[in-house]
Amino acid sequence: MQEKDFREGVSDTLPLLLGMIPFGLAYGILGKSIGLSSGETVAMSIMVFAGAAQFICLPMFAEGASLLMIAFTTLLINLRHLLMGASLATYMSGLSMPFKAFLAFGMTDETYAVTISRAQKGGYSGAYQLGSNATCYLLWVISTVGGVILGSHISDPLSWGLDFAMPATFLALLIPRLRDKVSIVVCLVATLVSVGSVILIPGKWYIIIACLAAVTAGGLMEGEQNAD
Known part of the structure; x- marks a missing residue:
């Protein structure tokens, strides 16, 4: 059953991530353009895994902002996760604390949307959320790597309209609800x-x-x- 739930989490999340690919590419390109190394740009996606916060932090890095200010800004932007986590908390009561923490790290707007919809309709599954989280995480890191590689060929990714990809994805998540x-x-x-x-x-x-x-x-x- 858990393997089946995991696969369903993957399949339900994939259609929502089409907008993440250009967003991740744009982040990788911009990371290189403001002076971060390839390793630093990719490491940020691996360890922070917060698209909007990462974009906000890039110009702060370029301007020489302190790490404390950057951390505070990231916290402020991601405070919405408190509300998302609170709405899922009642469904996760049977899970161990380490597993809850692991799922919390991988939760994004997209994975939250599919997970809460599944919980309200067919019952919550930690394996389902894990499948959703893993899909989103891997695609974000891979698209960041792609952006780093393309960075030497595309100087201004926003001129391509790539910045509209994520808002369009959020609208696709919102309207059906x-x-x-x-x-x-x-x-x-x-x-x-x-x-x-x-x-x-x-x-x-x-x-x-x-x-x-x-x-x-x-x-x-x-x-x-x-x-x-």
């Missing part, structure tokens, strides 16, 4: 608050502010539904 009034309202709240925060507040605080606003809106609406 907008199935009821609560999810639609939560999406609208997150959109409006994040756009407003980008305009009014410097830095990356809009990510956390939008998450908190969306969680609050969803919690209030679900509370009203349960009361009824």
Whole structure:
């Protein structure tokens, strides 16, 4: 059963990762362009494994920002994982702590989306999440290596429109989950608050502010539904 779940995790994740390939290529190319060595660029994908945070950190490396500031920025951007992890925690109660930590390291927006959908529909499986995580991880590292190799031939990957690949992937993850009034309202709240925060507040605080606003809106609406 676990082997079957693992294979299903792989197959369900692969279609969502088409947008990750150009994103990983772009990261590898940009890493080289700002002065990181090939080894440093690939090692960051292997050890950090956080696409958006890695992109944000590249110009900080180029500007000579301190490691403390880079670490804080990465933490801020990835705080959304607290919310994703919390929603999966109830399904993972039977797993050992080391295995939970291992799965948490490999969780991305894409793997979370397929895992939570599977958990809500057909039951949670650690093997399924592991298959999803492993697929995403390997493809991200491989695409980073490809970007490093292409780096000497493509000076400006963003001019190719590669930066749109990941937003398009996120939309593909989001839209199928907008199935009821609560999810639609939560999406609208997150959109409006994040756009407003980008305009009014410097830095990356809009990510956390939008998450908190969306969680609050969803919690209030679900509370009203349960009361009824």
